[in-house]
Amino acid sequence: MSSSPSELLPAGADVSFNKIGEAMARGSCQDSGATPMRALVATVVAVGPIDRLGAAAEALQSLGDAGTVRGILISEGDNPAPPARVAGNTVALHGLKPSFFNNAVAALRLSSLPTLVWWRGGRPDTLDGLADLADRVVLDDSRPEPIWSRAVTLFEDSAFSDLRWARLTQWRALMAHFFDIPEVLAAAADFSRLSIAASDPMSARLFAAWLRSSIQFRDGFTMDMADGSEGTPIDEIRLEDPRTELVQKLVIRFAAHRTCLETEVSVRGHRSASRLVSLGDQTLTGLITEELRIRARDAAFERALIHLVSDK
């Protein structure tokens, strides 16, 4: 857990704001000694409390095949002129007044190339100015409800996603694949109970909101939530029709070593054996790398979040 910019960027140097560009250019030249210097392809702005920026700093500095990015780490405070610390292509501004976040980003982002804002927490009203400057905003707040409420008001102007959403990609894909089976599709309206075992209730709610914004369930649809095990946001998702004698169910859960998901289908006229699918790279670096590759608005996410916010 980091508590100061020097811990965020231990190999960096403190510079004045006006010298950040110069320091980055100098740093890039020095870094290029061993390996060919790579061009920058995007700006990633990580915003949040200082104790949540350490992991972001590590992720930005280890981005690999997505290309080299300019990283801007900003933590909230009340300082109008905080010290800046530069290491390579990354700069940290510690304790900046939130009303100046967008000014700092406007001055530091790369011209002509995409800007991704990675929101790790903070005052929701700060998001408006940042979203205005970003090509894409990726939410990643430990207590996301206030920022989700804010984000839905900004969908018209900016593309949004959420790392919880990204972590659920395979879960969503498997659930969607169930409905490629004609018998499951035919029984879709019969499912009336969603049960999710989750250690992160917000991930569970997001998944449920996606499902309910995608499929028209009958009245009386219920959702149960049970505790999951630490380390993964969701352990198991079960969609059922408990009213029939032969319980119809769609189940997705972790397989033995928790790196793959397995599925189970049981509906009238169809039963299928377990199917194993890799969960993919769930590290922060892996997830942000994937987000950097996406340029389109995510309509499914927007629908899900609008549903979640209006349903609370």
Next chain:
Amino acid sequence: MIFGASGDLTRRKLLPAVYRLSRRGRLPAQFAVIGIARSQMDDEAFRTQFRESLREFAGPEAAGDEIAESLASRMYYVAGETDDPALHQRLQARLTDIDGAEGVLYYLAIPPTVYSTVIEQLGASGLAEAPARGWRRIIVEKPFGTDLDSARALNRLAHQHFDEDQVYRIDHYLGKETVQNLLVFRFGNGMFEPVWNRRYIDHVQITAAETVGVEHRAAYYEGAGALRDMVQNHLMQVLSLVAMEPPIAFTAESVRDRKMDALLAVQPLTSNGDGKTSGGSHVVRAQYRAGWVSGAEVPGYRAEKGVNAASGTETYAAVRVNLDNWRWAGVPFYLRTGKRLPKRTTEISIQFRRPPLEIFRRASQVSVAPNLLVVNVQPDEGISLRFETKLPGTRMQIAPVMMNFRYGTTFGGEVPEAYETLLLDAMLGDATLFARHDFVETSWALIGPVLDAWRAQPGDIPTYEAGEWGPPEADEMMAQDGRRWRSL
């Protein structure tokens, strides 16, 4: 001969430029500088000022070197009032003393209100007339007039005493390496000119952004504003270089003729007075509020020293320019300039049309970004091209990348300052990079109606926070056309 020898421009730009030209071996052995100002000073004091100017603005190593000392020994000073005929007699005598009668360049680094006095006195004293094998030229700093009438009057006065080929109206933007390189880029390469037209180009954005506020120029700026200070001269010059047809030769008249053609093709600009975009207005104006720039809180324009607390002067202007000619019909040029913006940058961006068929839409589920050619004028002079590329990997994913050319990294060394280039050109008699009288008058004629409309409605002006990219009204102007200002 520098009129205004004790002033800021002389100390910051002119004397360091003279030194650098000398260091590059571009000045003749008999070169000398005569400084003229009201301050009482002798030659030695002026030489001291020269050394201090070098120390501050050309680097500490310059101040005492051999070249600087050699130059200093050829620096002279004459004090006096510009409307005093005796001053000009003393100048004539000093010219004779130093045997510098062959070629004389007068530089008006003085307030514009004194231009006419100096020009009249130079004419009346015979200093405008060259000897049989010599020359006399005059450089006039901006602003050249404050509107069409005053520009015409100044041109008439200049032409009473000097021929047009003796008058050099300086616009330091034209001396910048990248601006000159626009001509080479367009007309020295075969591959760009064929796509430099309405068929391939969607629109052009020209941005001149400053992080500084009004600083010590409040007295001037209050009466000028961004439209007069930047758009009428610098941005119109840059626009004409981007939009001009190919000249038949790289000569001053041929280049300036084609620039004039481009300017004459500009549709009249209109404004509805309040600086907003309703009613088909082409121009947005705004003024900066308090905010945060370059890592520090800054006051709003009206709280700056020397500024009227109820000032209606615009510190930001955005203009949509349409040209009526075959090359550019339907291709808007968007110009914007402002103080207290997030970055100091001047650039021209040419945005090309998207490909006619988006075959990657299904694979990447997104429209490809349009190609972009960016000419960076300052601070990092160079040219960049943005294009789409496939990301490495098994999936068909595409992303924009930049191909960059930078003067600094490609050629190393230092790029000549604009004033060096322009001073030398004026001494050599090359007026290609200077504004001609008809260009100045036409650009004033273009912005005149806008200034009139603003003057008629001086009330509330839109504002923007210092450190942001201008007011929402400027974004609305772009949105009306289905476009956005590009991210800088």
